[in-house]
Amino acid sequence: MAHAYTPGLKVSRQTKLHCRRLLPISGKVLVEVGDSVEAQDVVAEASIPGDIFPLNLASLLGVSAADLPGCMLKNKGERVEVGDELARSKGIFGFFKKSYFSRSAGVLESVSKITGQIILRGEPIPVQVRAYVPGKILEVKPEQGVVVESNVTFIQGIFGIGGEQYGKIHLACEKPEQPLTEDLIKPEMRGGVIIGGARMTHQAVEKAIAVGASAVVSGGIDDQDLKNILGYDLGVAITGTEKIGTTLIITEGFGDIGMARRTFELFQSRTGAPASVNGATQIRAGVMRPEIVIPTTDDSASEVFDDGAVEGFLEPGSSVRIIRDPYFGMIGQVANLPPEPTVLGSGSKARVLEVKLDDGRQLVVPRANVEIIAG
Amino acid sequence: MSKINPDDIEVILATDCGSTTTKAILIEKIDGHYRQTYRGEAPTTVEEPAADVTVGVTNAVSEVAELAGRKLLDENDQILRPSNGKQGCDIYISTSSAGGGLQMLVAGVVREMTAASAKRAALGAGAIVMDTISSNDKRKPYEQIQRIRELRPDMILLSGGTDGGTVKHVVQLAELIAPAKPQPRFGDKYRMPIIYAGNIEAWEPVKETFDDDVELSQVENVRPQLDNENLGPARDEIHELFLEHVMAHAPGYDKLISWTDAPIMPTPGAVGNILQTIAERDGINAVGVDIGGATTDVFSVFDGVFNRTVSANLGMSYSISNVCAEATMPNILRWVHVDMQERELRNRVKNKMIRPTTIPQTLEALIFEQAVAREALRLAYIQHKEFATTLKGVQQQRTVGDLFTQDSGGQSIVNNMKLDLLVASGGVLSHAPRMHQTAAMLIDAFEPEGFTTLAKDSIFMMPHLGVLAQVHPQAALEVFERDCLIYLGTCVAIAGQPRPGRVAFRYKITGDISDEGEMIAGELKLLPLSGEQRATVEIEPARGLDCGAGKGKPVSREVRGGEVGLILDARGRELAVGGEKGADRQTVTQWVNAMHLYDD
Known part of the structure; x- marks a missing residue:
């Protein structure tokens, strides 16, 4: 085989993004095909059935479960307000009656004559989906959501924390190798997306939260710092729901690692532009990577892709990044792809490739340990 | 699905559609016995752009066909049946765990x-x-x-x-x-x-x-x-x-359902099926483990009772960070005999989590990964033991002898002293560069007691054989015995805590190899005993220690060899490693050397 398949992360200066914005359950789409939308416009909404309040009313009234239906003062499907008399026991010869006044509002959903339990369902919970990126509605999926088409600069990170945020790009570091430290975070970055270079420190993240930054993006983060920020050791890479006061995205990996120069320069060129970011990461079947989307006004983009889909082929000359120790983070070009498996230092046999680094060194690494990056 | 007469089955094609890879194997009747002959694999295609699992199945089957020189697919990519000379197969079966x-x-x-x-x-x-x-x-x-x-x-x-x-x-x-x-x-x-x-x-x-x-x-x-x-x-x-x-x-x-000749089974269900079949046939107690990237499955059959557990967040890539969080870094590093920096390791673990397909390049990375595997397996086995219990809520009849025991039902039926066969599968165990490493990981994590045969599933064939056992038990058992398992050897270990510096047990070995001697507390010894060799091992444990016949009682058993050999383990049970009282770095290094884990 002359070349091998390996996935990489998408970093694109100019691309046409087709962004699917779907409701978690069936609902109503509020826009039509061809409509122009802004990032924070609501494009679809739905109501999730309200919370449920189960109550063993039979035991509260001191009646048997079978007698409960006869004690009910409200019918199934009827609205109940807080303080409404919900049920009254028959008492003994008309005396010693006991009433129950509802402590929750909702609709009476069921009354069980077997368990004596009633179920009250609370107000429907509204769910809204925003456009996320400014653009045109390309497709409406009835009752589900929309596809928004937008011309953007698109950068995928490798790992993130926190959900969707919006803000202007602020460059905090001057070089991609420069760590993002506390002193580089300024009050004027409030509401913005702060771009660092190499590792973001714990103190820098705390300062960003303190100034009210929407998001912080940098090359790497130390796992110990992440643990301190979250307050726990992250076990499984399914993120996006954390509430730490900002969204964090790393573009390269954990440890002292600088942002890829091309990515950094792309951010540099878009300083001041409004961006949409999402830290949600899921590294399982149906992989989801965090992203930074910066709309452009140029609609000449020819490359069209659905968010998330990336692939490439390894061949001599491909630019690659080594993604595992002992050469983690090093960037170079594929010099050779020997077809025969090679014995590694670990003693395992694996197919390898030779990578030529910019400083002229040539390294042998397993093919599984590189990812293609844009040249 | 057609009805097939088992006697007419000469060629069997089986696939297992995993989350990432679809594996196909070919089983053929050779000289009256069923043998697994060829295998092929291709990426699973349930996701876009193909979004059709049969594309991956066809690709994997094509590879088998090419290697076997047998035409298995017609021009419309339909599986050819029945077999006729160098063409087609008699039955096609499949398991699936794709899509989670x-x-x-x-x-x-x-x-x-x-x-x-x-x-x-x-x-x-x-x-x-x-x-x-x-x-x-x-x-x-x-x-x-x-x-x-x-x-x-x-x-x-x-x-x-x-x-x-x-x-x-x-x-x-x-x-x-x-x-x-x-x-x-x-x-x-x-x-x-x-x-x-x-x-x-x-x-x-x-x-x-x-x-x-x-x-x-x-x-x-x-x-x-x-x-x-x-x-x-x-x-x-x-x-x-x-x-x-x-x-x-x-x-x-x-x-795919319309293609198969037997109902498609969930992969772990099929693995459990074959393990149960084997344990039943041989009258043995067996434990199987499959450690994957995200989860670890443990299967056990003790006294005919089958149990399976899935430890959903114990795995070697997607879940590696969770293993470290649950086990804690000191517990992982206690198995490591070389210097490593914790801060650096934490970052490496997270980097493996976010890029799960990478493999260890250096020996140091391999040693660390195998240390993590020991802890993942240990935790998964603890969960399994807690789950595989006798029925709770059952009234017990007690005798005077039970006066001082407080058992109320719900005790674990997993008994390491009764365990006869321990089977390993899953990347970190199956693809370890040396089988000695696989054996060591199994022993350290599962802590078998008495006499236990160790084996690994050669190419993770158990799912295929599990579903095959439903339609053709004889073929499944023959292939299991001849091609599926690679025997690593036998572990002989004493239970109880030997006294430091004292003799834990005496041994005498006769048969294809001969040896005798003493094992000092904490010692581990590997003796060569190949797959074809058998030996009778006599063990005389010290007072208070048990090797299967009771505390201090001698025991003798015939054992089988394997790719690794015969392992004598005088470290005691439960294994005490790390911490203030457990084995220190120097002792762990001695074990590493005794098992020839990483030397040339």
Whole structure:
């Protein structure tokens, strides 16, 4: 085989993004095909059935479960307000009656004559989906959501924390190798997306939260710092729901690692532009990577892709990044792809490739340990 | 599916559609015996752009066909049947865990009784149990409802009450599930299958509780009496609904179902099936483990009772960070005999988590990964032992001898002293550069006692053989014995804590090799004994230590060799490693050297 398949992360200066914005359950789409939308416009909404309040009313009234239906003062499907008399026991010869006044509002959903339990369902919970990126509605999926088409600069990170945020790009570091430290975070970055270079420190993240930054993006983060920020050791890479006061995205990996120069320069060129970011990461079947989307006004983009889909082929000359120790983070070009498996230092046999680094060194690494990056 | 006469079967094609890879094997009758002859693999294609599982199956089968020089597919990519010379196969079978496998929610009235039985039924059928809801799980009803709403299971198993017992509690559970309206993973049109396997007298009121939003079915009670568990009907129904609903909604599966000559089984269900078949045939107790990137499955058969557990977040890539969080870094590093920096390791672990397909390049990285594997396996086995218990809630008849024991049912049926065969599978065990490393990881994590044969599944063939056992047990058993297992050897270990510096046991070995000597407390020794060789090992344990015949009693057993050999283990049980009182770095280094783990 002359070349091998390996996935990489998408970093694109100019691309046409087709962004699917779907409701978690069936609902109503509020826009039509061809409509122009802004990032924070609501494009679809739905109501999730309200919370449920189960109550063993039979035991509260001191009646048997079978007698409960006869004690009910409200019918199934009827609205109940807080303080409404919900049920009254028959008492003994008309005396010693006991009433129950509802402590929750909702609709009476069921009354069980077997368990004596009633179920009250609370107000429907509204769910809204925003456009996320400014653009045109390309497709409406009835009752589900929309596809928004937008011309953007698109950068995928490798790992993130926190959900969707919006803000202007602020460059905090001057070089991609420069760590993002506390002193580089300024009050004027409030509401913005702060771009660092190499590792973001714990103190820098705390300062960003303190100034009210929407998001912080940098090359790497130390796992110990992440643990301190979250307050726990992250076990499984399914993120996006954390509430730490900002969204964090790393573009390269954990440890002292600088942002890829091309990515950094792309951010540099878009300083001041409004961006949409999402830290949600899921590294399982149906992989989801965090992203930074910066709309452009140029609609000449020819490359069209659905968010998330990336692939490439390894061949001599491909630019690659080594993604595992002992050469983690090093960037170079594929010099050779020997077809025969090679014995590694670990003693395992694996197919390898030779990578030529910019400083002229040539390294042998397993093919599984590189990812293609844009040249 | 056609009816096949087992005697006419000469060529068998089997596939296992995993989350990432579809593996195909060919089994042929050679000189009157079934042998696994060729294998091929291709990426699984349930996701876009192909979104059709049969594309991956066809690719994997094409590779087998090419290697075997046998035409297996016609011009329309249909599997050719029956075999005719160098063309086609007689039966085609498949397992599947693609798309995250089968994910279930189970519910039962009492956590330790009917809910535990329901969980065993679901796990035994090959499901991942997302949560177990019970009346006494310490959650308030609204919290339970909230949880049911958050999960998106493929199906629900509801149990509760013994037949003729109380109706109220199980109906109460149904009343929690019904209004929660659990949403399935696949599509709006999918009606959630709910299997009712509880008190037969509660069926009518349970039925009334649910509306048409769900697909409700009833099977026999999983716990008809407190002292009797009846898991078969629930497991069969799970398999059926898995095919009818879950598989039918996965891309291309309708086509695959029509291709196979036996029902498609969830992969872990098939592995359990073959392990059970082997344990039954040979009258042995066996444990199998499959450690993957995200999960670790443990299967056991003790005294004919089968159990399976899935440790959902113990794995070597996606879940490696969780292993480190649960086990803690000091517990992992206690197995490492070289210097490593914790801060650096933490970052490496996270980098493996976010880029799960990378492999260790350096020896140091391999040593660390195998240390993590020991802890992942150890934790998974602890979970398994806690789950695989005798039935709880059963009245015990006690004698005077039981006066001082407080057992009340629910003891683990996993007994390492009774364990005869320990089978390893999964990347970190199967692909370890040396089989010695596989054996060492198994012994350190599972701590077998007495005489235990160690083996590994050569190419993770057990799923294929599990489903084959359903249609052709003889072929499945022959291939299992001849081609599936690679024997690593036998571990002979004493239970109890030997006194430091003293003799733990004396040994005398006769047969294809001869040796005798003493094992000092904490010592580990590897003796060469190849796969074809057998030896009789006589062990004389020191007072207070047990090698199978009782404390201090001599024992003799014939053992088989393997790729690694005969391992004598005088370290004691439970293994004490690390910490203030456990084995230190120097001792761990001695073990590494004794087992020839990383030297030339």
